[in-house]
Amino acid sequence: MTLQKSIIGIVLFAVQLGIAIYFNASVDLKVVVALAIPTLAYILYKYFSKKYDQDAGPIK
Amino acid sequence: MFIAAATRIFTLRFKATNTPTVNKENIIKATMLAAFLLLFLLGSRFQAEANKVVCLEEKCEKPHAHGELNFHEQFPVEHQDSFGVATVKSSANFWIANASGMTFALVIAGAGLSLVLSYKRIGSFLETRGLKGAALGSVIGMPLNMCANCSAVASVGINARSGSAESTLGVILGGALFNFIGIATMFTLFDPAVVVSRIVFSLMMILIVVPLVSKTIVSRQQSVLNDKVANAISCYFPEKTFLQTMVKAFEDWLILTGNLAIKLLPLMFLGTVLVALFRVLFPNEVLEEIGHYNPLLVIVIISFIGTFLSIPVLFEILLGTVLLQLGFSNGAIAAMLFTAPSYGIFTMVLTREKLGGYKVPIILIATTFLFGIGTGLLADFLTPYL
Numbered sequence: 001m002t003l004q005k006s007i008i009g010i011v012l013f014a015v016q017l018g019i020a021i022y023f024n025a026s027v028d029l030k031v032v033v034a035l036a037i038p039t040l041a042y043i044l045y046k047y048f049s050k051k052y053d054q055d056a057g058p059i060k
Numbered sequence: 061m062f063i064a065a066a067t068r069i070f071t072l073r074f075k076a077t078n079t080p081t082v083n084k085e086n087i088i089k090a091t092m093l094a095a096f097l098l099l100f101l102l103g104s105r106f107q108a109e110a111n112k113v114v115c116l117e118e119k120c121e122k123p124h125a126h127g128e129l130n131f132h133e134q135f136p137v138e139h140q141d142s143f144g145v146a147t148v149k150s151s152a153n154f155w156i157a158n159a160s161g162m163t164f165a166l167v168i169a170g171a172g173l174s175l176v177l178s179y180k181r182i183g184s185f186l187e188t189r190g191l192k193g194a195a196l197g198s199v200i201g202m203p204l205n206m207c208a209n210c211s212a213v214a215s216v217g218i219n220a221r222s223g224s225a226e227s228t229l230g231v232i233l234g235g236a237l238f239n240f241i242g243i244a245t246m247f248t249l250f251d252p253a254v255v256v257s258r259i260v261f262s263l264m265m266i267l268i269v270v271p272l273v274s275k276t277i278v279s280r281q282q283s284v285l286n287d288k289v290a291n292a293i294s295c296y297f298p299e300k301t302f303l304q305t306m307v308k309a310f311e312d313w314l315i316l317t318g319n320l321a322i323k324l325l326p327l328m329f330l331g332t333v334l335v336a337l338f339r340v341l342f343p344n345e346v347l348e349e350i351g352h353y354n355p356l357l358v359i360v361i362i363s364f365i366g367t368f369l370s371i372p373v374l375f376e377i378l379l380g381t382v383l384l385q386l387g388f389s390n391g392a393i394a395a396m397l398f399t400a401p402s403y404g405i406f407t408m409v410l411t412r413e414k415l416g417g418y419k420v421p422i423i424l425i426a427t428t429f430l431f432g433i434g435t436g437l438l439a440d441f442l443t444p445y446l
Contacts, residue, residue, distance in 0.1 A: 008322055009319055010317065012321045013163075013318055019159055023156050024160050026104035027103045029103075032167055036314060042311060043311060
């Protein structure tokens with residue numbers, strides 16, 4: 001599985017997170033969103049700026 | 061208990077290796093895993109369980125709004141609904157009832173797998189086989205406070221790389237059958253014979269059946285996850301600062317959560333539809349109709365329904381109270397309390413790959429059905445003595 005598929009998986013996870021928040025707007029889910037958004041932004045930045053390729057591996 | 065076990069693991073030393081036992085990355089990832097679990101338990105799970113107890117004690121403000129599972133449902137299934145509409149509504153109700161649990165199961169699975177991939181010692185801990193592996197798995201599963209469905213997601217995720225079948229099943233069954241809040245609530249609502257027989261058969265399921273059926277798996281190492289992305293997680297960068305390592309820990313967590321989500325969410329969807337189909341085929345009216353049957357036949361029918369019925373956490377107690385109100389015997393109630401939260405269709409779909417095909421899942425489902433009957437018979441036998 002490539003990093004591209006993992007990113008699609010993160011999008012799927014975000015949809016599931018959105019459904020959970022819509023029906024149970026609990027604080028724990030909001031904390032997860034608060035942590036996931038900047039992390040996803042960082043992953044997307046590294047992915048589109050090809051930093052994962054430069055690191056000779058998908059994650060470093 | 062889980063935190064104590066994790067602390068003990070961290071104190072163990074590697075021998076004959078250049079890699080330090082504990083590094084910044086492992087500490088951060090272990091803390092992250094514990095923090096996610098605490099966040100889930102304190103943020104919503106304990107509150108959700110308390111709400112269910114309120115409904116159980118008949119102190120609920122909207123008792124008329126209780127649906128098929130004797131709890132509040134978003135889309136009530138009506139008698140006039142067609143089979144398709146009822147299935148869609150039932151699927152949606154199941155997904156919504158499990159929404160927080162499933163989401164956190166993925167979050168915790170991502171964090172757990174990230175730690176397992178970085179810290180080889182924990183990886184080998186989860187590879188433990190036999191009775192010990194099943195027992196260790198169940199100890200990890202207990203504090204999750206999740207139903208079998210959500211703990212299956214967490215368990216398959218955490219054990220995705222090299223965890224044993226025993227550990228995988230132990231986490232699922234430990235979480236589903238040894239929920240402390242659930243057991244304490246059961247003692248307040250049902251006859252002690254019901255709860256004692258459920259505990260006895262739960263222990264037998266984890267400590268005897270799981271190790272035995274796991275031996276039948278042909279391939280010893282069933283890895284659900286074996287790819288470039290996961291391989292890159294298990295790196296060690298001592299030169300990185302604490303902040304850089306922290307960023308990497310979050311990056312690893314989210315990538316692995318996505319990795320598991322793309323693999324497990326479609327299976328979760330399939331499992332949900334199958335469960336909903338069964339709910340529509342066997343609605344609560346069936347329970348009302350069988351009340352006057354022969355007691356043994358009632359236990360057999362309840363065990364059959366319970367085996368194929370996957371439910372969110374503690375919903376088995378809600379179903380148990382339905383049976384209690386309908387005047388069923390302790391045996392029938394015990395059969396439902398054991399089979400409904402145990403291994404079922406949803407968990408079968410999730411664990412099929414990890415367990416090397418459908419053979420072991422089918423054996424487990426058949427055992428759940430038979431043990432359900434056993435639980436019922438034992439409860440009826442113990443009732444005069446307890």
